[in-house]
Amino acid sequence: MFSLLRQPRYLAGTLFVLVAVAVCVRLGFWQLSRLEEKQASNVQRVAIHAAPPVTVPPADENVRHEQRATVRGTFTAGYDFILLNRSYRGDGGVEVVSPFRLESGAWLLVNRGWIPQAFRDAPPSPVTQPVTLRGYLYVWNHEAEEAKPAALQPRQWIFLDAPRMAAQLRQEETFRNAEFLPYGFMMTAPVTQEWLPRPRGFPELDEGPHASYAAQWFFFAFVFLAGWSLILFRAKRKSPANQA
Secondary structure: OHHHHHOHHHHHHHHHHHHHHHHHHHHHHHHHHHHHHHHHHHHHHHHHHHOOOEEOOOOOOOOOOOOEEEEEEEEOOOOOEEEEEEEEOOEEEEEEEEEEEEOOOOEEEEEEEEEEHHHOOOOOOOOOOOEEEEEEEEOOOOOOOOOOOOOOOOOEEOOOOHHHHHHHHOOOHHHOOOOEEEEEEEEOOOOOOOOOOEOOOOOOOOOOOHHHHHHHHHHHHHHHHHHHHHHHHHHHHHOHHHHO
16 A cells, blocks of 8 residues: 555655645634533523513613613604614515614613515504513624625614614714614514514524534545545556566
């Protein structure tokens, strides 16, 4: 077998396979580390979800993403934002974000829930009387993702980015001097008997595809190694020295 490695093509092929195997194994362990990070994050999220709901705004400034909360105030109709590309039980649609004035006088951007695509340009208006909302806080922290691509219409967004949405609303006379909280709110329970919008449920916890990706990379490493070993074995059997 080692005699074959004296031939340039087999030597080059062996070096290539060893590099490929090393890369695949490294990527496999990287996916396993991502899995561990995801599992650790889920443990923290479970603790946050289990904590008693806070009243918005919280007494301290340590606002936690997905922290359960209750708010009381009044919606202001006519200034909805639309979050594109949302689904509900397999159906395509959008989500509606509306400004909500708290009893304290501060403003909060509230995700009221999902509506079908057909209602995108005319979302149901929010209730106008004071209401109590139940849900969780939403802190925008996805720096690698664009919440508001420039190609979209002014009120169309991809994610709820409370600070930037608030800056856009302040261009309206109604909100010229409004004080917006720097995070959003996701409703998890309806406040009326209307079937739309459908509030978001509490976010589901999952470990993502990291375990399957790791298995795939380790499998690719095995295929490279086993395949090249078979090629060398057959080449060895066909070599003149072995047939003599």
